[in-house]
Amino acid sequence: MPAHLHKGSVFYKYLLSYLLILLIPVAMSVLVFGKARSVLAEEAMRANDLLLKQMQSHLDMVLSGVGRLRYVATNNDRLAGLMRTAPPVDGRQYYLAYQVAKDFNVYRISNEGAADFYVYLPGLDMIVSPNGYFTTRSYHGTQMSRLGITYDEWLGGLREAARTVYRPSRMETETNAVLDTVSIVSPLPAAQSTGVSLGWIVIHVDSRIFQDAFRNTAWNDQGLFLVFHRDQGIVAASRSDIPEGVAESCREAVLEGGREGTVRLDGRECVLLLRESSEAGLLYVSIVPVDLYAGRFTALTHYAIALFAACLVLGAVLIYLSAVSRYRPVGRILGILTPEAAGGASGADEFARIGAGLERTLEEGRRLRLEMSRSKPELAQRLFQQLLKGQAADDPAAAAELERLGVPLTAPRLALILAEVDDGDDGGPGVAQRVLQELWERELPEGTRFIRDLDGALGVLLAWGDAGPEGLRDLGMRLKAGAERRMRAQLALGMSDPHVREEGLRILYDEARTALEFRLVKGGSVPIAWRDVCSAGPSYDYPIEEETRLINSIRVGDRASASAILDGIWARNFGTRPLTLEMARCLMFDLISTMIKTADSLMSRDDDPAFWSRLRPFARLSACRSLERLRLEMDGILEAVCDHVTRSRTGHGEKLRGEILSFLHGNYRDRNLGPEAVAAHLGRNAAYLARFFRAEMSVGISGYIKRYRVSRARELLAEGGHSVSEIADLTGFAGSNALIRAFKEVEGVTPGQFKESLPG
Numbered sequence: 001m002p003a004h005l006h007k008g009s010v011f012y013k014y015l016l017s018y019l020l021i022l023l024i025p026v027a028m029s030v031l032v033f034g035k036a037r038s039v040l041a042e043e044a045m046r047a048n049d050l051l052l053k054q055m056q057s058h059l060d061m062v063l064s065g066v067g068r069l070r071y072v073a074t075n076n077d078r079l080a081g082l083m084r085t086a087p088p089v090d091g092r093q094y095y096l097a098y099q100v101a102k103d104f105n106v107y108r109i110s111n112e113g114a115a116d117f118y119v120y121l122p123g124l125d126m127i128v129s130p131n132g133y134f135t136t137r138s139y140h141g142t143q144m145s146r147l148g149i150t151y152d153e154w155l156g157g158l159r160e161a162a163r164t165v166y167r168p169s170r171m172e173t174e175t176n177a178v179l180d181t182v183s184i185v186s187p188l189p190a191a192q193s194t195g196v197s198l199g200w201i202v203i204h205v206d207s208r209i210f211q212d213a214f215r216n217t218a219w220n221d222q223g224l225f226l227v228f229h230r231d232q233g234i235v236a237a238s239r240s241d242i243p244e245g246v247a248e249s250c251r252e253a254v255l256e257g258g259r260e261g262t263v264r265l266d267g268r269e270c271v272l273l274l275r276e277s278s279e280a281g282l283l284y285v286s287i288v289p290v291d292l293y294a295g296r297f298t299a300l301t302h303y304a305i306a307l308f309a310a311c312l313v314l315g316a317v318l319i320y321l322s323a324v325s326r327y328r329p330v331g332r333i334l335g336i337l338t339p340e341a342a343g344g345a346s347g348a349d350e351f352a353r354i355g356a357g358l359e360r361t362l363e364e365g366r367r368l369r370l371e372m373s374r375s376k377p378e379l380a381q382r383l384f385q386q387l388l389k390g391q392a393a394d395d396p397a398a399a400a401e402l403e404r405l406g407v408p409l410t411a412p413r414l415a416l417i418l419a420e421v422d423d424g425d426d427g428g429p430g431v432a433q434r435v436l437q438e439l440w441e442r443e444l445p446e447g448t449r450f451i452r453d454l455d456g457a458l459g460v461l462l463a464w465g466d467a468g469p470e471g472l473r474d475l476g477m478r479l480k481a482g483a484e485r486r487m488r489a490q491l492a493l494g495m496s497d498p499h500v501r502e503e504g505l506r507i508l509y510d511e512a513r514t515a516l517e518f519r520l521v522k523g524g525s526v527p528i529a530w531r532d533v534c535s536a537g538p539s540y541d542y543p544i545e546e547e548t549r550l551i552n553s554i555r556v557g558d559r560a561s562a563s564a565i566l567d568g569i570w571a572r573n574f575g576t577r578p579l580t581l582e583m584a585r586c587l588m589f590d591l592i593s594t595m596i597k598t599a600d601s602l603m604s605r606d607d608d609p610a611f612w613s614r615l616r617p618f619a620r621l622s623a624c625r626s627l628e629r630l631r632l633e634m635d636g637i638l639e640a641v642c643d644h645v646t647r648s649r650t651g652h653g654e655k656l657r658g659e660i661l662s663f664l665h666g667n668y669r670d671r672n673l674g675p676e677a678v679a680a681h682l683g684r685n686a687a688y689l690a691r692f693f694r695a696e697m698s699v700g701i702s703g704y705i706k707r708y709r710v711s712r713a714r715e716l717l718a719e720g721g722h723s724v725s726e727i728a729d730l731t732g733f734a735g736s737n738a739l740i741r742a743f744k745e746v747e748g749v750t751p752g753q754f755k756e757s758l759p760g
Helices: 008-074 078-081 091-109 135-144 153-159 207-218 245-257 295-324 330-337 347-374 374-387 396-404 431-442 470-489 506-517 530-534 546-556 559-574 580-602 608-614 619-624 627-666 675-682 686-697 701-718 725-731 736-747 751-756
Strands: 113-122 124-127 132-135 165-172 178-188 201-206 224-229 233-237 260-265 268-276 282-289 413-423 449-454 457-465 490-495
Touching: 008 091, 008 113, 008 178, 008 201, 008 207, 008 282, 078 113, 091 113, 091 132, 091 201, 091 580, 113 178, 113 396, 132 135, 135 153, 135 396, 135 580, 153 201, 165 233, 178 207, 178 431, 201 207, 207 224, 207 233, 224 245, 233 245, 233 490, 233 530, 233 627, 245 268, 245 282, 260 282, 260 295, 260 347, 330 457, 374 396, 374 449, 374 457, 374 506, 413 506, 431 449, 431 470, 457 506, 457 530, 470 490, 490 506, 506 530, 546 559, 546 580, 546 627, 559 627, 580 608, 580 627, 608 619, 619 627, 627 675, 627 686, 627 701, 675 686, 686 701, 701 725, 701 736, 701 751, 725 736, 725 751, 736 751
Parallel strands: none
Antiparallel strands: 113 124, 113 201, 124 132, 165 178, 178 201, 224 233, 224 282, 260 268, 268 282, 413 457, 413 490, 449 457
16 A cells, blocks of 8 residues: 555545445345345245144044044943943843944944044953953953053053043054054043043054145155144154154243244254144144255355455455555446446456346245245135134134135125035046036125035035025025036035124034035935024934844845834934934944844845845945935835845745655654654754644644554555554554554554455
8 A cells, every 4th residue: 555545535535435335235135135035934934834734634633533433432321331330240231331332333434533442441351342342351362462562561551541641552453464553542431520530442543644644744854743742742753763852842832832933853953833733732843944944045145145255355456456556537446346337347247146146036036925926715725624614713813814815704694505416427526616616606696705625525605694594595406406407416515504704614614514414314305404403303213122123024025014114213213303413323324234234144044145246235235325315225125135035935945845755754664753853854943843844734743744654554554464563663653553543543444444445
């Protein structure tokens, strides 16, 4: 630096002004980069939260079904009786346990979330499951032989559960395979006041359900998803190698009462998100590394900072050279900073690269905002689904979110219609929903929202204004008729009552879903309103004595009696007041069970398997989705089976009569021949054979034997050469006196008188 320059000279002023000019774009770039980074992180966090909500929606639905199963099983009246029974156990308690197992089998069929469940009753040393009732020793030996759990460890683990406990566990399937599960152990009774457990219920949930939810939700393979219990720790995880400290970090986040936190995973700082489950005490946790949110952005930032540093160093050198060379023109320095005036200077090239980097960053931000804008319809669909199912709070924040997504709900009253295609080749649920939406858009009022995939149904959210529920039923009839005419398929509609907006959307979905499921009782021929369900009766009437009479009528081919019994069942249960959905489903299972038991007993003794192969009673009954359809199928099966039994019984009688006569004719010389001997030979009941033979031959078996022996004796008398004593021995009589008495009774004369009457 020249010696004549001092702090007040132009050199220092020029240097200061140039540095300030350089610092302005640097400061602006830092602000732009920081803002872009925060926006990107915020949007990524929101996307991750939406994915966590998706996992919550799926697992809450599974756990809600398991909760309903636990409620129904623990409130079974027969089970309550068993829990309070003291040993010794007699036949009545065993029959009660059999009934409970039968009820459990019905519960397992209607629930898809639980892989298996059972109830442990320590007072009776008994296990009751959908497969039957067992002693604890036999259940451990047959159902847990491959799990490596000792008998004492197993029972001790159950007895330690003073409240509902979630545990990673395993179970052995019916095919002897070992399945990883999450077991839910709860003491019984459910609402106890003494604190003394009378039993425990154990429900196994297949771990693959949790893993599928984790896999479908994860958008990277570097994070971790957990199902976490507030007190019991980790219940299920997307990885088997969970680092130490993760559970403690989750617990600290819960205690602090927030939804977010931080934790270190594999040496990296991660963001921890929490979502409440519908099951008490359970949380869904997402742990994602922070650097995944803005990894590419961070690399670009480092690259830009390096370019800025190079530019600053180069600018300082140029300033110094310019000042030392006696203040070169300001235009040349500005040319270095401004590419348009540089004419190819190296400094200008560096600034161009910095500008290009900033442009790429801004373009990335614009692209992300565009993607978020395009996803608004899908986000609105998911929010509607969550509000209707009660998986999201229906509060002012939700209303504001709907407003932001462009789908506000401003009508004072709302109603919901759920539609499902019951019968017909519609190309799949997605095609059916699209067709229904196109057909109904002209019929429905303004402000209607179509909501896809509500557990397989299309939801139609109506802005109903101040109209009453009567017009809603008429609208449903028009929609159903028009859709079935165009689609050539049967459509089931379930409709809620109109409700004011302040009551929330959850009540609309609950009413419409219950009405739609009520088609099991009413069938799908007309739209079903919530008011139809409210008038349903509390229980069904199908006593075991009537089931026995129905089975016996079918077994003997009495179609008239069987039809009359079914008519009586329908009249009592559906005549004046329909059943509730739960009771109708139980009655449906009982009727199907009756028909299957009857058909199974007939098939086991029938020699015409082709008839049953053509009839297919099991497949036809199992495919019924309503009691209306079940009655039609039962009438058809009843007619075919009764006709078949009648035809089979006629051929069976001729065959049995021939077998009896053949045995009697071949063994008439046996003095011990009688009904018991015939029954023992044919493997039949003696009383039944006696009644059958008398009905067919108009004479009893003993009377027929006596007459046949007399006829053989008469032939021997006609041949000559035999005394009466010899003939008695040859024809099976006990002696000559027995022969004379029988001959006199049948022929009206003695053997001697008959022999004298013979010619020459």
